[in-house]
Amino acid sequence: MAKEDLMVLDGTIDEILPDGRFGVTLENTHRIIAYTAGKMRRFRIRSVVGDRVQVEMTPYDLDKGRIIFRERTPGAAPGGPRRGGFRR
Numbered sequence: 001m002a003k004e005d006l007m008v009l010d011g012t013i014d015e016i017l018p019d020g021r022f023g024v025t026l027e028n029t030h031r032i033i034a035y036t037a038g039k040m041r042r043f044r045i046r047s048v049v050g051d052r053v054q055v056e057m058t059p060y061d062l063d064k065g066r067i068i069f070r071e072r073t074p075g076a077a078p079g080g081p082r083r084g085g086f087r088r
Contacts, residue, residue, distance in 0.1 A: 006056050008068070013051045022047060022067065024055055032057070034065040045070055 015023030017033065020041075024034045034055050036047065047053065047070050054069040 006058060009055050009057060009065075011053055011055050013047055013049055013053060016049060024053060024065065024067070026055065030062070032063055032065050034067045037066050037068045040067065040070070 009026050009028075011024040011026040011032075011034075013022050014025050014031075017023060021033055021035050023031060025031050032055065034053075036045070037056075040047075047067065051073065052071040053067045054071075055065040056068045057065040
């Protein structure tokens with residue numbers, strides 16, 4: 001399947017499910033199950049209930065999608081506290 005066939009829709013996270021999945025309500029009130037994209041996992045971008053996200057979907061399965069972008073919440077700090085890494 002070519003990348004041109006994917007649809008990008010806006011939505012809001014309304015539920016956190018096990019195994020790294022989220023319940024997302026799209027702007028057209030359709031509810032889907034979505035997971036985070038690999039780059040979001042790699043850079044440890046956390047998503048919580050109420051976050052506005054962009055979801056990438058295929059036209060063949062309109063019940064599942066992939067979260068590709070989380071909009072920044074107003075008033076939040078740009079970075080946040082860094083946790084200590086593994087030290088010997």
